[in-house]
Amino acid sequence: MRTKDLAQAALLVAIAMILRTLTPPILLGMKPDVTLAMMFIILIIKKDFKLGFLVALATGIFTALTTTFPGGQVANIVDKLLTFLIVFNLIPLFAKFLTNKLLAAVTTAIGTMISGTLFLTVASLIVALPAPFTILFTTVVLPAAVVNTVTAVVIFSVVSFAMDVEYGSSREKEAL
Template identity: 30%
Template sequence: MKIKNLTISTLFLTLGLVLHITVPGAVGLMKPDFMLAFFFFALFELQSFREVLVISIVCGFLTAMTTSMPGGEIANVVDKLMTGPLVFYTYQFLINRFNQKITYCFISSIGTFVSGVIFLSVVQVLGGIQLPFEVFLFGIILPAMVVNSLLVLLISKVLERIKPKKEAKLRF
């Protein structure tokens, strides 16, 4: 893993962790996973499957440490390990075919949905859900899809402004 990719991924995951810690548990102690937006941007900067697995594991453990859902520790690691490669390969496939912002919104929506469904499925198997699955789907996952899409657009706008523009090199 290149130092540049590691540093950028670490910064994204740190920002996401701070946001994840500050969001309180909502419906049935589950909270929207806004760390996913930063996780997705960390994945967008990577080049290899090995890097994706490393970042997915790290993100899974970080969210597991800050979860408020009973049984959410295992579910967070499993869902990040499955969502990370899916998002990475979807991004690789779509980025040169569609507008960058459309690709970001689509991937963040689908990635959030898949992550939420995997998380809930694992927690349901572990017996940590007391409410019906649909309550979490409509109360947490769908609103998180919208917020993560908006957050991804905001982050992409910030990144556009801070990335250095390539200037013509003048020789004298």
């Protein structure tokens, strides 16, 4: 892991935290987690397990500090780390078939649903959920997945341009 990669990831996590504070809640104080979208973008661009782990840990800690959900402190940290482990292993599978921009969208949509499921599960083990799991999933997690996906595509386009990351899969590069 290079210092440059660590600095870039730290900057992107900081931007995500600023966006998180500006995002309004959807239901019962819960809101889309823009930091997840940024975590997935960092994983796609950097492809580094150690850096990804540090980003997941930092994101989990920062979101734990800013959550308004009862029991959300522990749930945020656990969910970010488990989501990282799952998504990090899914990205290479998806990358075989998708361009990087589409990879960001698919990864964020699926990753947000995984994260939301893990968050609600861990929170339900710690405290009683303020509403049934299925209601929270359909009214908070699914809309958050949509918002995060759109956000991820926009941010990925900006970040990849700024970092001079090539668009497209290796198959497309070979075709050129």
